[in-house]
Amino acid sequence: MTAPRNTRGTVVIGSTESDAHVVPIFLLSLELENRGYRVENLRCFNSAQSFAEAARALSANALVISNHNGQAYDDLHGLKEALGAENPIPVVLGGHYYVGTGDAADPEAALRDRGVTHFVSTVDGLIDLLEAGS
Amino acid sequence: MTAARQIPGLVPGLVPDLIPCLRLAPELPPLQDILGHLREAARPSVAARMMAARQRGRAVVQPRCGVGSLAGMTALLRQIEAGAAPEVLTLTIDSHTRLERFARAAEVLAQAPERLNGFPMIAHGYGAVRQMAAGLHAPLQVRHGSFDGRRLFAETMAAGLSSFEGGPIGYNLPYCKDIPIRRSIAAWGEIDEAAALLTEAGFPVEREMFGSLTGVAVPPSIALATTLLEARLAADRGVKVISIALPQGGNMVQDIAALSCIAPLAAEFLPADVTCHRVLHQFMGVFPTDRARADGLIFTGGLTARFAGVEKVITKTYEEAIGIPGAEANIAGLNLTKGALSGKLCDLPLPQDAIAAERAQILAEVRDLIGPLIAAPNLPAAIEAALASGELDIPFPANPVARGLIYPVRDQTGALRYGRIGNLPFSERTRATMAEPLTDTGALSEAVRDAITYFSRP
Numbered sequence: 001m002t003a004p005r006n007t008r009g010t011v012v013i014g015s016t017e018s019d020a021h022v023v024p025i026f027l028l029s030l031e032l033e034n035r036g037y038r039v040e041n042l043r044c045f046n047s048a049q050s051f052a053e054a055a056r057a058l059s060a061n062a063l064v065i066s067n068h069n070g071q072a073y074d075d076l077h078g079l080k081e082a083l084g085a086e087n088p089i090p091v092v093l094g095g096h097y098y099v100g101t102g103d104a105a106d107p108e109a110a111l112r113d114r115g116v117t118h119f120v121s122t123v124d125g126l127i128d129l130l131e132a133g134s
Numbered sequence: 135m136t137a138a139r140q141i142p143g144l145v146p147g148l149v150p151d152l153i154p155c156l157r158l159a160p161e162l163p164p165l166q167d168i169l170g171h172l173r174e175a176a177r178p179s180v181a182a183r184m185m186a187a188r189q190r191g192r193a194v195v196q197p198r199c200g201v202g203s204l205a206g207m208t209a210l211l212r213q214i215e216a217g218a219a220p221e222v223l224t225l226t227i228d229s230h231t232r233l234e235r236f237a238r239a240a241e242v243l244a245q246a247p248e249r250l251n252g253f254p255m256i257a258h259g260y261g262a263v264r265q266m267a268a269g270l271h272a273p274l275q276v277r278h279g280s281f282d283g284r285r286l287f288a289e290t291m292a293a294g295l296s297s298f299e300g301g302p303i304g305y306n307l308p309y310c311k312d313i314p315i316r317r318s319i320a321a322w323g324e325i326d327e328a329a330a331l332l333t334e335a336g337f338p339v340e341r342e343m344f345g346s347l348t349g350v351a352v353p354p355s356i357a358l359a360t361t362l363l364e365a366r367l368a369a370d371r372g373v374k375v376i377s378i379a380l381p382q383g384g385n386m387v388q389d390i391a392a393l394s395c396i397a398p399l400a401a402e403f404l405p406a407d408v409t410c411h412r413v414l415h416q417f418m419g420v421f422p423t424d425r426a427r428a429d430g431l432i433f434t435g436g437l438t439a440r441f442a443g444v445e446k447v448i449t450k451t452y453e454e455a456i457g458i459p460g461a462e463a464n465i466a467g468l469n470l471t472k473g474a475l476s477g478k479l480c481d482l483p484l485p486q487d488a489i490a491a492e493r494a495q496i497l498a499e500v501r502d503l504i505g506p507l508i509a510a511p512n513l514p515a516a517i518e519a520a521l522a523s524g525e526l527d528i529p530f531p532a533n534p535v536a537r538g539l540i541y542p543v544r545d546q547t548g549a550l551r552y553g554r555i556g557n558l559p560f561s562e563r564t565r566a567t568m569a570e571p572l573t574d575t576g577a578l579s580e581a582v583r584d585a586i587t588y589f590s591r592p
Contacts (some may be wrong), residue, residue, distance in 0.1 A: 020309065022532045023350050023586065030541075030579035044532045045311040 006038040009061035009132065010052045014042030015095075016075035021068040024095065028066070031123050033036045037130070040119075047073070048115075052082035055089060061087070063131055072097035073110055080115030090133060092118045092126060140416075144258055144290040154328035155288040162260060164290045165331075171264065171294050172337045180273045181375040182222045184411045187445040193414075196448050197464040197470050198277065200226025200245055200442065202250030204258050208266050211274075212460050217465035218472070220272055222297070222446065227278035228252035231286065232309075238286070241477050251458065256285065260292035267294065275342070281306045281313045283319035287328060298436035301364030303517070304344035307531040315521055319514045322364075323371050330372025331530035332512040341368050342377040342413060349418035351585045352381055353356045353550050354392035356500035356528055358361075362504055363517060363526075369408045370513070373574075376404070377446065377447060379413035383436045384589060385549040387485060389414070391492035393442035399500060412444040416471070419589040421454035429451040431589055432467050436474025441484055449470055492549070493543050498564040506559070525555030543581040545569060549564055553578050553585075 011032055023045045029041045040058055044049065046065075055063045056108055063083075067075065072093060083091070093116045098107040108119055129132045155163055163171075187194045197214055201207050209217055211223050211576045221350035228250040230239035239254035255276065267274055275297035275580050276290050281447025290298055302318035315569045329339035343364045345357030361378045368376055378396045388556060393412055401409035407492075416435035432450050439447040451463035473479055475580045503526065510516035524537035551569040552558075560568065572578040584591075 018433075022308075023348060023530045026530045026538065026541075026584075027579065027583055030575055030582065034575040034579055043534060043538075045312065130158060 008036040013064040014046040015044040047077035067097040074113040159288040171571035196222040200252035201572040202247030213461035218468035263293035308348040326368040326371035342522035346381040379410040388549040416450040423455040425452040
């Protein structure tokens, strides 16, 4: 069901620094707008610093990061530091964010060290997560 | 006397360090050497293959292929040539080279060439490519995706290759971020000047414009508008052989109609001395994972090309959904397409009324999109302004220089329509015959997703 526009807060979305997959971000943008969120679509090739700057500038309720090339760990270097400890917000990662089994025994633990707080595998999972926090 | 001054008709006073593209690569041989190689090699050009296709009324076929090592690339091309004899072959360039990370391409080539997703032509050098080309029957086209392909085109010239894909819109908006369109237009203008220079010297360079854009559900009028604008920019720099490439959308009536628009639009918007060819890219979107349905899509792409009478088909493979295809899959895709092009397997009467109606709609949309731009006194500035306002736009642009306000959907027949037209400047008359845009964001979101996964869903 469509919710009134821009009533549920602001979500910053985009893909990581080396990831060219832009179509999922546009699709997600539509889904979130439909649920009433104001979406700042940064599209693709975003550095950790640019994610943090956009989230801070817009007082975002959540930062949603897409990665489909398996390079999320490298690409998100410095994200935790760039976000800082003040005013923590959910940092949600989705897509195919690590390659195969990866070098780390627990790739999600490594990504948590980068500043990711939640992992989602579906749009509905993301919506549930955002709505639980709003 | 410079090499350039010996060529009749060239700009007087052209000196080596001003020769378009070659000026960026002093390590490459001078123009005179390049022209000497082209004369000695006497290889068939892609332009000649395209013209032959037009004259015999049957499309040529071309695979997509590129691997890192020279031995691997040579073996792949020879295998494909032995297995399917395509009239044009491809060097697909790796991502590092596309993004001008030439040193990184060379490093990876030295350490682990299997990690490259294409052929690092600059790292290998023109001499290696000349040798490789000499062992092949078919001419090579360079396909890449670089917003600034000048250095790569210099290597292409030095290697003696006669065809180069891309343009400042199709190789910018889907592939990069924060690269101003004026930068791409300036860079590609230099490439087109260099192509014109070789053409004037007697070695026609074919320039193919990439209408497939992001590859995902591109409405035909957007693919036509962007490629025709690029074609006009190239023609204004002196290019004489241009191919307009459109992606197979999947509805055969619409695809045939779209391809049939190329010739009248070229006649309307390009100079009379430009030869304009028609190219079909087999389906560029999300492919089915199972071979039977993938082959079905490839075969219907071949039939579409036959019914539309195009000059070239660039083929896909049953491995499209899995990864970069090998020789066997490429050979299968080429031969399946050749079967469809042969006319022996399917020759039904076409629904001409439906094609004519679709064609009239597409022509009206394209004229609304590009007519005012081409009439403007400064085409590059007009394109830049239109992108900024959204009057020129593409679906899902990576680069924010395009607004990304338009969304594709499919109607009940699978034809691509506009679910949202953003700020595209369609006239009232054109809008009157278009499908109603979807105002409900939820319905739009679902329809866009369905359009993208149309052929990959069970």
